[in-house]
Amino acid sequence: MSALQNDTFLRALLRQPVPYTPVWIMRQAGRYLPEYNATRKRAGSFLGLAKNPDYATEVTLQPLARFPLDAAILFSDILTVPDAMGLGLYFVEGEGPKFERPLRDETAIRALRVPEPRESLGYVIDAVKQIRGALNGKVPLIGFSGSPYTLACYMVEGGGSDDFRNIKTLLYARPELLHHILDINAQAVIAYLNAQIEAGAQAVMVFDTWGGSLPAAAYREFSLAYMQRVIAGLHREWKGQTIPSIVFTKGGGLWLEDIAAIGSNAVGLDWTVDIGEARRRVGDKVALQGNLDPMVLFSPPAAIAQQVGRVLDAYGKGSGHVFNLGHGVSQFTPPEHVAALVEAVHSHSRRYH
Amino acid sequence: MSALQNDTFLRALLRQPVPYTPVWIMRQAGRYLPEYNATRKRAGSFLGLAKNPDYATEVTLQPLARFPLDAAILFSDILTVPDAMGLGLYFVEGEGPKFERPLRDETAIRALRVPEPRESLGYVIDAVKQIRGALNGKVPLIGFSGSPYTLACYMVEGGGSDDFRNIKTLLYARPELLHHILDINAQAVIAYLNAQIEAGAQAVMVFDTWGGSLPAAAYREFSLAYMQRVIAGLHREWKGQTIPSIVFTKGGGLWLEDIAAIGSNAVGLDWTVDIGEARRRVGDKVALQGNLDPMVLFSPPAAIAQQVGRVLDAYGKGSGHVFNLGHGVSQFTPPEHVAALVEAVHSHSRRYH
Numbered sequence: 001m002s003a004l005q006n007d008t009f010l011r012a013l014l015r016q017p018v019p020y021t022p023v024w025i026m027r028q029a030g031r032y033l034p035e036y037n038a039t040r041k042r043a044g045s046f047l048g049l050a051k052n053p054d055y056a057t058e059v060t061l062q063p064l065a066r067f068p069l070d071a072a073i074l075f076s077d078i079l080t081v082p083d084a085m086g087l088g089l090y091f092v093e094g095e096g097p098k099f100e101r102p103l104r105d106e107t108a109i110r111a112l113r114v115p116e117p118r119e120s121l122g123y124v125i126d127a128v129k130q131i132r133g134a135l136n137g138k139v140p141l142i143g144f145s146g147s148p149y150t151l152a153c154y155m156v157e158g159g160g161s162d163d164f165r166n167i168k169t170l171l172y173a174r175p176e177l178l179h180h181i182l183d184i185n186a187q188a189v190i191a192y193l194n195a196q197i198e199a200g201a202q203a204v205m206v207f208d209t210w211g212g213s214l215p216a217a218a219y220r221e222f223s224l225a226y227m228q229r230v231i232a233g234l235h236r237e238w239k240g241q242t243i244p245s246i247v248f249t250k251g252g253g254l255w256l257e258d259i260a261a262i263g264s265n266a267v268g269l270d271w272t273v274d275i276g277e278a279r280r281r282v283g284d285k286v287a288l289q290g291n292l293d294p295m296v297l298f299s300p301p302a303a304i305a306q307q308v309g310r311v312l313d314a315y316g317k318g319s320g321h322v323f324n325l326g327h328g329v330s331q332f333t334p335p336e337h338v339a340a341l342v343e344a345v346h347s348h349s350r351r352y353h
Numbered sequence: 354m355s356a357l358q359n360d361t362f363l364r365a366l367l368r369q370p371v372p373y374t375p376v377w378i379m380r381q382a383g384r385y386l387p388e389y390n391a392t393r394k395r396a397g398s399f400l401g402l403a404k405n406p407d408y409a410t411e412v413t414l415q416p417l418a419r420f421p422l423d424a425a426i427l428f429s430d431i432l433t434v435p436d437a438m439g440l441g442l443y444f445v446e447g448e449g450p451k452f453e454r455p456l457r458d459e460t461a462i463r464a465l466r467v468p469e470p471r472e473s474l475g476y477v478i479d480a481v482k483q484i485r486g487a488l489n490g491k492v493p494l495i496g497f498s499g500s501p502y503t504l505a506c507y508m509v510e511g512g513g514s515d516d517f518r519n520i521k522t523l524l525y526a527r528p529e530l531l532h533h534i535l536d537i538n539a540q541a542v543i544a545y546l547n548a549q550i551e552a553g554a555q556a557v558m559v560f561d562t563w564g565g566s567l568p569a570a571a572y573r574e575f576s577l578a579y580m581q582r583v584i585a586g587l588h589r590e591w592k593g594q595t596i597p598s599i600v601f602t603k604g605g606g607l608w609l610e611d612i613a614a615i616g617s618n619a620v621g622l623d624w625t626v627d628i629g630e631a632r633r634r635v636g637d638k639v640a641l642q643g644n645l646d647p648m649v650l651f652s653p654p655a656a657i658a659q660q661v662g663r664v665l666d667a668y669g670k671g672s673g674h675v676f677n678l679g680h681g682v683s684q685f686t687p688p689e690h691v692a693a694l695v696e697a698v699h700s701h702s703r704r705y706h
Contacts, residue, residue, distance in 0.1 A: 172648070216626065295517065
């Protein structure tokens, strides 16, 4: 494989000196880009896109052709793992992901098995290899998975939820059954992320989208403990290269000290946290990734540059910061505002390095 | 007016000794009660219920007839104030509140005026008087309002939102216009809550449902600062009685120290915060209200009692705790589980007093 031409992202995750703050954007390959929508149209559907390595490679590279981003992220979905477990992932336009066979009784829960990634998730592994080849060393490639708890939310609810009534009823009334699901999910996520690393992912990120909906004690027991198991099970090195890991709990700002202690190299922050305060709280344990409010991107470029400056100022001097939004970019974002964001991060951050 | 027979709620808010931890439940008069649904059917609609003092009195008292709750809360809606400003509140079944004339340009924003509560909100003031009379001293009556920022969210978005794109575009691109709205809203909320106090409300609560969607610095500037103005403008006493105040920012756990410093007597907590840790953080500055996960109420009574015990244990010994859920009770909650909650709070809390 080609030598890496831009390693600022990997160096920042490891808190090594960098000339400027690297930046990538959650959902950078997505619906705000007309070229993404065109490819999706050709693919016929979101799953048609995600399950075809050629299309997945094409859309992964699209934002890099437009913006000088410092990392690429595998185009896929966080729900590929439960789909491989046989739950039947499908999408209804405007309603988000759903499962045909959600976990609604003990029999279904006890029947869960850890999928072998090379068998049932081969399309993801192939996409990682193909994207890594197509990147040709331009920037590093990030692999990812949903967290065990976040996967369990979708598996039990059967889709998105605004109150998580089913999974929380399981949590409070039958905690041992939820632990069983989480145990299977943790094993599956470890195998899945390690397969991505073996296929070429140079860093990995665990998305805990729904851990923030839990009470503090339940978060530690049902989400964080399983992310800790995942991190402990990952390859720390592959072919002589260190593989940094990032964990991101949306709404996890209250628990940063705990999150920083599970062994990952970096912690993602949503936009509600002051990143300077977060840095004081976690000390030099981890790098931080984030955390501009995605809604800033609806302001004119001058306001975007000002808000980017605030985040950079709050983090302050030195390495250990990967700039990102605090959540995925909105599908309604003007692409030229993303360009303004990337430009502002690159130019304003040099003074801090 | 009759002498108050149960003042545990008011005493706990003022951190005075109590024999047990008082409890009330956000949205205790609501759709989980069949008798509420029957009254609402007679009233024809939610607004028909809220705008009629007879109906409002009837539903306010319903949960007190079922459960030995320690406080009543005025039945009303947080959006009565912008409705009185002429924005035209209406409800679409299953979609939540909407405004016919949301604030979508500078002309509309500059035309906003502070409503005189006795003129345009007379139905609320009448309801407070009538409920206070009907309670006949059984328990204290809580008045309430939305926070200036939360009202502004609905006024600018025209209804609920999952990204708050319109108000955040105003915030980042035209902050002076948002400050203008918030200034008007703060004046309106002060006049509205003081009118409720004059009509008989014995404590008041400010609901900041959406402040938690902001970055830390924006929360302080656009939500907390205006709640501080509201608290400073309220009657602290009325007819010789102290009128305690509660502020509640859903998702505000990161900023508890700041919230505890604005001058209110108590701070509401959502379920994500550990109440013991919250108590350590705010010290003896304020009482705390909360914070059981509303989803606990879908478990059997034994599990409810266990989770209630955890919250009481975490708070620990002494006064200064008003038990509540961390958010409104779900419409799907079995009423007998609310009975189990109230019973558990009353019986288990005596050991801490």
